[in-house]
Amino acid sequence: MDKPRKCLVAVRIRGMSDISQEIKDTMTMLRLTRNCHATLLDNRPAYNGMLRKSKDYLTWGEVSQENVALLLKKRGKLVGDKELTEEYAKELDYKSLDDLAEAIFKVEVEFSSLPDVKPVFRLRPPKKGFKGKVKRSFAVGGEAGYRGDEINELLKRMV
Numbered sequence: 001m002d003k004p005r006k007c008l009v010a011v012r013i014r015g016m017s018d019i020s021q022e023i024k025d026t027m028t029m030l031r032l033t034r035n036c037h038a039t040l041l042d043n044r045p046a047y048n049g050m051l052r053k054s055k056d057y058l059t060w061g062e063v064s065q066e067n068v069a070l071l072l073k074k075r076g077k078l079v080g081d082k083e084l085t086e087e088y089a090k091e092l093d094y095k096s097l098d099d100l101a102e103a104i105f106k107v108e109v110e111f112s113s114l115p116d117v118k119p120v121f122r123l124r125p126p127k128k129g130f131k132g133k134v135k136r137s138f139a140v141g142g143e144a145g146y147r148g149d150e151i152n153e154l155l156k157r158m159v
Helices: 021-029 045-053 065-075 086-091 097-105 148-158
Strands: 007-012 037-042 058-062
Touching (some): 007 065, 007 148, 021 045, 065 097, 065 148, 086 097
Antiparallel strands (some): 007 037
16 A cells, blocks of 8 residues: 655755765756755656665655645746746645645645646855754764754754
């Protein structure tokens, strides 16, 4: 029996220098080509493998519905660098951006497959900086790797 699909967010926390071509390609497939970029994914095995492979260069976890809405409203962009608006959500037959965020959160619609939406969020570095070292795993007090629900606190500081 399959696990229920969950919405994940992956945030790149380290730059490009001195990484293998294999990991560069994985990051490109995840659309995380620059530092402080984030994208919304689901927990299918293909994405989980890609996240585990590039765990030293990014952090990820289960995002809250509130943070999906925050990302869409504050950092969501359409092609041509236009803001993501309520009108766009209505074109897709959603009442508002909050309804679109709920559909993305419940994995009813894939964020990367929305028409004319840039599949990546450009975030700021976190306010008051990273709490640990970006070269260490989150499990041992660093920033990289899987962090579960703790990703929501980091996202709020980066939006």
